[in-house]
Amino acid sequence: MRDNDTAILGDGLSILSQSRRQTGDIWQAHYGAAAIAGYFFIKANHLTGKVEEAVAAENRRMLGKYLQPGTVTEESVSVESAESLILAALDDTIDGLHWVGHNVIYAAISLAALHELGGGLCHEATDIAELVSSFVKTIPGRSWIGYSAAEVKRLTLDELDGIPEITDGDQLSAFILNELASYSVIYRAEAHHDLMGHMLTFSHALNILYDLGHHAYFHRGLPGLLKIVKVLRTSNQLDPAEPIRIVSPVDRLPLVEAARSSCLPHQSEYWAGIDGAATDWDFGHLFKFPFSFYHHWNRVSGAPAKAMENFRYIIHPV
Structure with a gap:
């Protein structure tokens, strides 16, 4: 599932899942969402080879800074099961504005990656669901x-x-x-x-x-x-x-x-x-x-x- 072409998606999901555990807050997840965005930006826009490689190179540099090696047994999870977990978490906050929509952004881009990969890792899906749940009772934004x-x-x-x-x-x-x-x-x-x-x-x-x-x-x-x-x-x-x-x-x-x-x-x-x-x-x-x-x-x-x-x-x- 995580071959060379889609490894960035798996790495992005890992950063999203690691954010709260490693930093105690929701913001390092930004870089996981960004890694996934970089992958899909290349795929969706039929970029020239030169641009594609430049985007991918910057993405790899970012991942090199923010991706931490995993230590959890990598039990797989189906798209359907992961999606159910993440949507159930989103259900608690989707009706309001929380941190300018990052609850929705994190959930949706995770689902896009999971669908592209055809599944994911069980502990990461659980962690991402908890990340999305953590937006309950948060402010609309600060600026x-x-x-x-x-x-x-x-x-x-x-x-x-x-x-x-x-x-x-x-x-x-x-x-x-x-x-x-x-x-x-x-x-x-x-x-x-x-x-x-x-x-x-x-x-x-x-x-x-x-x-x-x-x-x-x-x-x-x-x-x-x-x-x-x-x-x-x-x-x-x-x-x-x-x-x-x-x-x-x-x-x-x-x-x-x-x-x-x-x-x-x-x-x-x-x-x-x-x-x-x-x-x-x-x-x-x-x-x-x-x-x-x-x-x-x-x-x-x-x-x-x-x-x-x-x-x-x-x-x-x-």
Whole structure:
């Protein structure tokens, strides 16, 4: 099952499963999700050999830093059994917004890897289910423009938001690309460019669930995603003459506009200008954001060019 072509998927699942045991929190799992994203980014986008090798090489370097050797007997588990465990864990949090959707992101990308591999390891499936369960009672996120985390948690959606009915993955991709295209300025801040990136990855995770046939989870997850959309829309209405309210332990005023990347991740020039280790692979976003953006882009015919342009401000600039 774990041959040379799919070893990265197995390694990504291992990092996801090891995160809480090794670090006591949920964030090292980022790199496991990123490794899986890197694999699928290559597979889904028919990249040239030069780009494919560059992406794979960066992925291997990241895995070399974060993958720890396993010490548990490797009892296998079927896709169906692993999926049942992970979905049961997701059931406890899918109806709310938790850490900008990472409960859904971790669950969905794990399921994508398990389906690609045709199964997994029993202890890893159990650990990933526990990772997903650990999002119960967590905050929506820590960095927001115009809102506190408590206000985001209480945020409701209504007809005045003008959000169209979304019934399937194609409609969600079209909606997300239109949202991304709507921004006239993107700030380099966890509460702005990074939140837009997670709008891409959270919505992509919901599409993975939809495409795997878990339509109820797709629909239950939409309100949490749409809270992010609603908050980001507020940032599009900022008055430069008025003080900006930012609630974040890491972002500071004045906000600085994000740099535009002259190259894009499907181009060899982009990866030639990347030193992943120097930026800690942008916390795994080096792989996750391109995987999710191109998923939406490839899914929609006639996507707005401004979405691709604005994506240049979300990725690590090269």
